[in-house]
Amino acid sequence: xxxxxxxxxxxxxxxxxxxxxxxxxxxxxxxxxxxxxxxxxxxxxxxxxxxxxxxxxxxxxxxxxxxxxxxxxxxxxxxxxxxxxxxxxxxxxxxxxxxxxxxxxxxxxxxxxxxxxxxxxxxxxxxxxxxxxxxxxxxxxxxxxxxxxxxxxxxxxxxxxxxxxxxxxxxxxxxxxxxxxxxxxxxxxxxxxxxxxxxxxxxxxxxxxxxxxxxxxxxxxxxxxxxxxxxxxxxxxxxxxxxxxxxxxxxxxxxxxxxxxxxxxxxxxxxxxxxxxxxxxxxxxxxxxxxxxxxxxxxxxxxxxxxxxxxxxxxxxxxxxxxxxxxxxxxxxxxxxx
Numbered sequence: 001x002x003x004x005x006x007x008x009x010x011x012x013x014x015x016x017x018x019x020x021x022x023x024x025x026x027x028x029x030x031x032x033x034x035x036x037x038x039x040x041x042x043x044x045x046x047x048x049x050x051x052x053x054x055x056x057x058x059x060x061x062x063x064x065x066x067x068x069x070x071x072x073x074x075x076x077x078x079x080x081x082x083x084x085x086x087x088x089x090x091x092x093x094x095x096x097x098x099x100x101x102x103x104x105x106x107x108x109x110x111x112x113x114x115x116x117x118x119x120x121x122x123x124x125x126x127x128x129x130x131x132x133x134x135x136x137x138x139x140x141x142x143x144x145x146x147x148x149x150x151x152x153x154x155x156x157x158x159x160x161x162x163x164x165x166x167x168x169x170x171x172x173x174x175x176x177x178x179x180x181x182x183x184x185x186x187x188x189x190x191x192x193x194x195x196x197x198x199x200x201x202x203x204x205x206x207x208x209x210x211x212x213x214x215x216x217x218x219x220x221x222x223x224x225x226x227x228x229x230x231x232x233x234x235x236x237x238x239x240x241x242x243x244x245x246x247x248x249x250x251x252x253x254x255x256x257x258x259x260x261x262x263x264x265x266x267x268x269x270x271x272x273x274x275x276x277x278x279x280x281x282x283x284x285x286x287x288x289x290x291x292x293x294x295x296x297x298x299x300x301x302x303x304x305x306x307x308x309x310x311x312x313x314x315x316x317x318x319x320x321x322x323x324x325x326x327x328x329x330x331x332x333x334x335x336x337x338x
């Protein structure tokens with residue numbers, strides 16, 4: 001018993017070890033770069049499908065949640081199943097990027113990255129897959145894309161901002177003009193990672209002790225500790241956000257809900273969800289406090305896709321990316337359409 005307790009506390013205290021866990025270890029190559037952004041190609045060791053995956057992640061975290069480590073990597077699992085994978089990694093913006101808008105993310109990175117993925121893979125079309133806010137970007141991209149998109153997969157993706165389940169009083173005040181965030185955003189220019197972290201904690205876990213409690217409960221298990229440390233490093237590792245992008249997100253999506261209301265324009269191009277004809281799979285999770293189903297499911301009414309499916313899966317916001325394998329429902333859906 002004493003030995004087990006000693007091991008428990010050793011595992012618990014390891015979170016403050018100076019040596020950070022290694023992430024992003026799946027074999028990859030950079031095939032395109034611009035500014036801070038990189039397009040990564042992950043070659044499949046067992047290629048079976050003609051349609052490659054083009055992954056778009058959120059703007060406020062680094063994308064290594066999709067490649068946490070051996071046997072806990074969604075990207076690794078896709079490769080084992082036979083998919084060529086491409087990931088557009090936006091990098092970490094600096095103060096010199098403070099005026100970069102949401103439009104710029106599409107014209108500078110997302111669309112050129114998709115073109116490069118198509119030419120590199122010699123494929124006829126892509127499966128575009130987006131996660132969280134990256135899924136919102138993926139949906140907008142699919143609405144304006146000139147490139148052929150065969151499948152669109154949106155995981156825990158907010159598209160309808162008419163109802164905000166948390167901080168609803170603040171959201172209403174912002175929508176009605178009694179709360180003005182723009183002077184603070186303009187003063188900062190680049191929203192620091194610490195402010196992003198504080199905002200996420202306010203929304204999801206104002207009293208932030210449950211991850212520590214779960215670690216202490218199982219810290220005698222080396223595998224659990226390793227997984228916990230990798231995930232916690234990602235969860236705590238927010239990155240800065242250009243102020244111009246944040247203002248556009250708050251106003252165009254949060255305040256005016258332009259994507260669902262069919263009024264969003266990207267570089268003067270109408271980003272209508274009606275333009276989406278690709279096979280669509282939309283996924284929400286039952287315990288997602290950050291992006292609940294009512295912000296996700298409405299996309300099904302707006303796209304013109306003939307093949308469209310929404311699934312509600314038991315789990316939390318990031319649980320889909322943590323299994324180290326592709327869930328059966330996603331595996332079978334992709335296999336039949338790739």
